[in-house]
Amino acid sequence: MLVCDAHRFLFVHVQKTGGVSVEHLLRPQLPEVRTLDGLSRHARLDRILRAEPGLADYWTVGFVRNPWARLLSWYGMVQRFRRLADKGSPKAQGFLTGGGFMAGVARNYPDFEAFVLKGPDDWKRLRTPQVAYLRTPTRQADFVGRTESFDDDVRRVMLHLGLDAPAAIPRNNAAPPRDYRTEFTPLMRDRVAEVFADDLEAFGYVF
Known part of the structure; x- marks a missing residue:
């Protein structure tokens, strides 16, 4: 999970969906990015919002993958x-x-x-279904990217944030x-x- 207050942005990191690559792309261009003390990097949206309710109106993004x-x-x-x-x-x-x-x-x-x-x-x-990471009874992620269309979806996130996307989206922690x-x-x-x-x-x- 990453929070950027300057961009009012929240990234919910669902395991095994390319989240490490997303983090590696965003951190250099968002040096003010932060996490929430006491929460796992894979914390669900409901847990994040209980810890910091003010994040409920941040632009919230997560990625999913074919189960x-x-x-x-x-x-x-x-x-x-x-x-x-x-x-x-x-x-x-x-x-x-x-x-x-x-x-x-x-x-x-x-x-x-x-x-x-x-x-x-x-x-x-x-x-735990991936959708459980990205929805609460009153809130859901604003944009859900997919590992199957990872490059295009990452570029959409970076464009929304006004960031420069590399010509080739690198993959970190990925197997062949x-x-x-x-x-x-x-x-x-x-x-x-x-x-x-x-x-x-x-x-x-x-x-």
Whole structure:
């Protein structure tokens, strides 16, 4: 989450939707940007507005992603950290020890199928619809970009803020693209559709 009072702008960072890239683009051009003490970088809009109600009339932006592709990306991130840990990376080894999310995924799900079928029951973040990050009973994000149209949508955000967008939108923390449709069995596909039914309805995503 990022707040810029000068532009009356609020960015809600939904996990695995390109938020790191958005932050890296905005911070150099918005040096006054701030976060809210005590809140996660992935805080939901309702939690943000409870902490600072005055942000309710800020221009609010978030990004979403096809839920099947998003879960594959999430699992792939853990696998990348596992490979780095095997190569001796202290940072990766730190993430994969203890009782945190990354360690739990690496330890408890032997493959992607187990992650999809069991993970949402074990981890709230894996069963929370993206729309829940971007809507409250009385407020919703003013602009919702999509990972599938990321470059164009990022440019729309920067144009609205009066910022210069680079010719090529860089991607940070992104893995090489994969066709998620080849990774799901029918049972896994239906499980994602069940867990993220609200996202399918809100954003029109299909498998």
